[in-house]
Amino acid sequence: MATIKIKQIKSIIGRTPNQVKNMKALGLKKIGHVVEKEDTPQIRGIIKKVDFMVEVIE
Numbered sequence: 001m002a003t004i005k006i007k008q009i010k011s012i013i014g015r016t017p018n019q020v021k022n023m024k025a026l027g028l029k030k031i032g033h034v035v036e037k038e039d040t041p042q043i044r045g046i047i048k049k050v051d052f053m054v055e056v057i058e
Helices: 017-026 041-049
Strands: 003-008 034-038 054-057
Touching: 017 041
Parallel strands: none
Antiparallel strands: 003 034, 003 054
């Protein structure tokens, strides 16, 4: 299956608890951190919830 790279571009400070949990679920910890995940509907759903804080690198 294809993979996607996800980069955090904004801080989680001051965000709602659900947004913070979604960022942790993606494995992102700090600004500029990049993780590689499988491109599944579940991951795409999490990304959609926090799309203003992350950048997707196909």
